[in-house]
Amino acid sequence: MRTTHRPLTTLALALSLFMAALEATVVSTAMPTVVGELGGIQHYAWVFTAYMLSSTITVPIYGKLADLYGRKPVLVFGIVLFLVGSIASGLSTSMAMLIGFRTLQGLGAGAMQPVALTVIGDIYTLEERAKVQGAFSAVWGIAGLIGPITGGFLVKYLTWHWVFFINVPVGVGCLVLLLSYFHERVERKPQKLDYAGAALLTGWVVALLVGVQGVGVNLWGLPVAAVLLVGVQGVGVNLWGLPVAAVLLAAFVAVERKVAEPIIPMSIFKVPAIVISSIAGALFSAAMFGATTYVPLFVQGVLGGTPTEAGGMITPMIVGWPLAAFVAGKLLLKTGFPPFIVDGLGLTVVDTSLMALLLGAQAPRLLPEVAMGLFGIGMGFASTALLIAVQTSVGWELRGVATASNMFFRTIGGAIGVGLMGGVMVSQLLKDPTVPISAANALMSPDHGQDLPADLLATLSGALGTGLSINFWLICAFTVAAFAAGLFFPKVSRTTTVSSTEVVAPH
Incomplete structure (x- = not known):
């Protein structure tokens, strides 16, 4: 059995996370421009939702595998x-194609982050893991710094298609290192996949997203007939998704409690730390993905910023997050997990409250930058503590599924948040039924819709600003709920773990 080369394996894992972090910033930077070129602002959320939906469904499956x-x-x-989906997304010539290939990209992304973080948990001890998490945080910081600049440069001097093609060299380098230097001994036994x-998990997630989007549309009294005009987004009117999701969830839980090798062992939720981490992770991810999706749209569509300025709004968050995570990784063993969880989530509540109150058409562009930076710091404290607490709560044989379950709830929270918004x-x-929604695409063009009649431009800009203002209040509400969940986080031993015989015995 060849021995794993830890430094080069770690470099490969860092490259895989770098791709994920870079993808988030450059795509958010380019999307308003994509809408200006391809049209389909009514499908804007689906470019992000399709990616998160497919990755959400596959995260626990990959974790079990x-x-x-x-x-x-x-x-x-x-x-x-992920690389195949990236190349296909870059070749897209319509919004429908882009949504489809982003789905394929998400199917690959579902394996990248949870499995990479699981490997970290395998090859490093708890004491080393806290320090390595800080180093990995630097990867997110670097991606956060260069992502918006890179995205803006590609959109301005090449085309938006290149924001997907840049994943190829990074991904190839990552594969070469993994295949050459990462080796593991796995005791293979006859197993049956669930x-x-x-x-049932796939059906539950899809039905839940359909129902939540229906809430987002109908909550504000929009006539059903008007919603049906928007095509794909029109499925959001189907509130039946919520009761269907409830039935499918009950069936999923029943199946998982009986099968020998469940995708998500229900009994891991006997561990209070995993329960609270799952709830808090879903809620703060809804806020986080909502902010990274709609703050750039606000800057370009309402404040009239450039693509680079729009994408630059995310940079403070992605820089603040790893800096805070580095601090958390250094101090967790001394302070324990709850202080960083409660204080971090509390900071996000303060920050998103100010964002909801102050972000408007006349807001200075410095305001969203500062808000996103503080948001990232709070998230860096809380998310790092929650993840390490989950990995510390179980043994090796459950670490993959426990990590993946935590990532699953985070991604499903993000998908629900973006879909609702x-x-x-x-x-x-x-x-206003007299205003065609397609005209709103012009707000994302280089001239910010100046060719439109002044009254139509004002109506569209006002409607977009109102919708985004409501979304900022929803982001605030999600952080408040996450903070409330964090208050119940239990004390977790930093030296012992729960074994599979204690957690996943069939019942």
Whole structure:
């Protein structure tokens, strides 16, 4: 058995996370411009939601596969699929194509972050892990610094298609290092995958997202007929998604409690730290993905900023996050987990409250930058403590599924948040039936819709601003709920873990 080269394996894992971080910033930078070129502002949320939906569904499946068959093959497969989706997204010529290929990209992304973080938990001790998390945070910081600049440069001097092509050299380098230097010994046993659980999980997530988007549209009293005019986004009117999701969730839980190898062992939720981490992670991710999706749109569509300025709004968050995570990684072993969780989530509440109150058409551009920076600091404290607490709560044989479950709830929270806010934004743009929603695409063009009649431009800009203002209040509400959940976080031993016999015995 060849020995894993820890430094080069760590470099490969860092590259995989770098791709994910860079993707978030450059795509958010380019999306308003994409809307200006391809049209389809009513489908704006779906470019992000499709990616998060597909990655959400596959995260726990990949986590289970990593525990059964090893981390390496699952991670390599995910990266290859992510690169194929990236290339196809870059070749898209319509919004429908882009949404479809972003779905494919998300299917690969579902393996990258949870499995990479699981490998970190495997090859480093708890004491080393806290320090390595700080080093990995620097990766996010670097990506946060260069992402918006890179995205703005590519949009301005090449085309937006290149924001997807830049993943290729990074991904190839990551694959070469993983295949050459990461080796693991996996005791393979005959196993049966939980196909019924996977199908029910997929149906539950899709139905939940459909129902939540329906809430986003109907919450503001938009007529059903108007919603049906927006095509794909029109499925958001189907509030039936919520009761269907409830039935599918009940069926999923029942199946997972009976099968020998469940995708998500229900009994891991006997561990209070995992329960609270899952709830808080879903809520703060709804706020985070909502902010990274709609703050750039606000800057370019309402404040009239450039693509580079719009994408630059995310940089303070992605820089503040790793800096705070580095501090948390250094001090966690001394202070324990709860102080960083409560204080970090509390800071996000203060920050998003100010954002909801002060962000408007006349707001200075410095305001969203400062707000996103403080948001990132709070998230860096809380998310790092929550993740390490989860990994510390279980043994090796459950670390993959526990980490993936935590990532699953984070991504599903993000998908729900973005979907809900997308429904809200569309409802505001469709309030005036005499104004075609397609005209709103012009707000993202280089001249910010100056060719439109002044009264139409004012109506569209006002409607977009109102929808985004409501979304900022929703972001605030999610952080308040996450903070409330964090208050119940239990004390977690920093020296012991829970074994599989204690956690996942069939019942």
